[in-house]
Amino acid sequence: SVEGHPPDVVVSHANRLLMDMETDLFATCCYVDIDMEEGFAWCVRAGHLPPVLRHPDGRTEIAEAEGGPPLGVIRQSDFPMSPLRLQPGTMVALTTDGLVESPDIDIDEGMDRFARQLAAADPAHLEPVADALLGKAPRSDDVALLLVRYDGMAARPLRESWTVWRVPQAVGHARRFTRRTLRSWGVSENVDAALLVVSELVTNALVHTDGQVRLDLTLVNGRLRLAVADASPRTPVKPTSIGWEATGGRGILLVEAVSAAWGTLPVSGGKQVWAEFVLRH
Known part of the structure; x- marks a missing residue:
């Protein structure tokens, strides 16, 4: 299901x-x-x-x-x-x-x-x-x-999706798509944090998986969800410790630090990694 x-x-x-x-x-x-x-x-x-x-x-x-x-x-x-x-x-x-x-x-x-x-x-x-x-x-x-x-829904969700192509500018394109979408929805808070999450999730998907990557944005009842789906069923692992000299491995820690919640779901043989923000306005 x-x-x-x-x-x-x-x-x-x-x-x-x-x-x-x-x-x-x-x-x-x-x-x-x-x-x-x-x-x-x-x-x-x-x-x-x-x-x-x-x-x-x-x-x-x-x-x-x-x-x-x-x-x-x-x-x-x-x-x-x-x-x-x-x-x-x-x-x-x-x-x-x-x-x-x-x-x-x-x-x-x-x-x-x-x-x-x-x-x-x-x-x-x-x-x-x-x-x-x-x-x-x-x-x-x-x-x-x-x-x-x-009981029905008091408000219908707003949704937009973006196919992430495996090109050198892929992360930048995903960030610009996210910024344009949030602006069109009238979202002005947590924008920088949302862009950071998009950068980390899209980068993880491009670096650690093969196949298609998709970015989904959803806004409903003051909750903004950013989700990245890829073709790998492997769930990202949050590291328990990272040395000061390490150049990577902090992505999920950053996502957890700036978002209200995050998680993963199996989707059609792959997975979706998501993060949510609670908006006050």
């Missing part, structure tokens, strides 16, 4: 992983990937119950999400993706059959009852909703419940 694969690929990989374990184990799964900006989600089911949506007007809907077999049963399986449209205020509920099925109630009747309980709930406070649902659950089977309320 963190590598950026779509939900159907993630579930297919999980299925192959369980098959390769060569055990009698299998698992069911419902995977929902929510795009917070667009109010849209993709759902993938592997032998699991579908999500239940509680819309802002109180209506509930058992999502019509086509599914595949449980994980670990059939190696070559299709796990189709189903779209879900989410309005701000929509609650998404995922559960297991232990909450909706019992010897006295079949699973369809139990899902209908679960949807009615969600319709009567107050979506403003999810913890009491979860307590009420779990408190009425039969204890003949394991029970799991996940509630998410989609």
